[in-house]
Amino acid sequence: DQQVKQNSPSLSVQEGRISILNCDYTNSMFDYFLWYKKYPAEGPTFLISISSIKDKNEDGRFTVFLNKSAKHLSLHIVPSQPGDSAVYFCAARRTRGGADGLTFGKGTHLIIQP
Amino acid sequence: GAGVSQSPRYKVAKRGQDVALRCDPISGHVSLFWYQQALGQGPEFLTYFQNEAQLDKSGLPSDRFFAERPEGSVSTLKIQRTQQEDSAVYLCASSSDRGVNQPQHFGDGTRLSIL
Numbered sequence: 093d094q095q096v097k098q099n100s101p102s103l104s105v106q107e108g109r110i111s112i113l114n115c116d117y118t119n120s121m122f123d124y125f126l127w128y129k130k131y132p133a134e135g136p137t138f139l140i141s142i143s144s145i146k147d148k149n150e151d152g153r154f155t156v157f158l159n160k161s162a163k164h165l166s167l168h169i170v171p172s173q174p175g176d177s178a179v180y181f182c183a184a185r186r187t188r189g190g191a192d193g194l195t196f197g198k199g200t201h202l203i204i205q206p
Numbered sequence: 207g208a209g210v211s212q213s214p215r216y217k218v219a220k221r222g223q224d225v226a227l228r229c230d231p232i233s234g235h236v237s238l239f240w241y242q243q244a245l246g247q248g249p250e251f252l253t254y255f256q257n258e259a260q261l262d263k264s265g266l267p268s269d270r271f272f273a274e275r276p277e278g279s280v281s282t283l284k285i286q287r288t289q290q291e292d293s294a295v296y297l298c299a300s301s302s303d304r305g306v307n308q309p310q311h312f313g314d315g316t317r318l319s320i321l
Contacts, residue, residue, distance in 0.1 A: 134314050181248050192254040193251025
């Protein structure tokens with residue numbers, strides 16, 4: 093039972109354009125969400141997070157949007173650069189009374205084409 | 207370095223052998239987590255420590271898996287009588303505080319292959 097779903101296994105975007113990665117969750121108790129970026133043979137690297145009290149968080153080229161009613165979040169990367177090519181994982185956590193570990197999606201492989 | 211350090215990076219063992227995986231968290235980080243990542247999947251939570259206390263071990267798949275953090279810094283994940291289905295990347299992460307929304311920072315993992 094996947095509580096965090098990334099329905100696109102891969103996404104190809106032209107350099108300079110916007111990359112939009114999507115994530116859906118089923119557990120309404122999740123209240124903290126994170127995006128991680130992973131290169132081959134390396135561990136996931138934290139990118140950006142958002143608490144459920146917000147609907148948007150921005151950090152440089154990266155913006156995360158949260159739609160609580162739809163249980164949906166997205167990561168926007170503008171402009172996309174070749175170094176952004178990696179696997180992106182969406183993760184969620186319940187901060188009150190829940191498990192302390194993160195629940196991850198299966199990842200989306202982002203490919204930035206020159 | 208300043209990041210989470212895991213050793214060994216690669217481990218090959220025969221089925222039935224015991225293995226031990228080590229994690230050095232970021233200095234001063236109170237919280238430490240272990241995850242298992244199978245090929246093509248996202249990381250799955252195994253266990254959580256706050257200092258030396260193991261507060262959550264709900265993700266450990268069987269009693270063959272055991273984790274410890276005796277002095278509240280370095281942690282070891284031990285797998286006894288390894289099976290082929292234990293083959294995966296084992297990731298360790300640490301964060302600075304349990305109650306606040308702090309991100310978990312990951313090491314590069316140990317790739318375990320059971321023959």
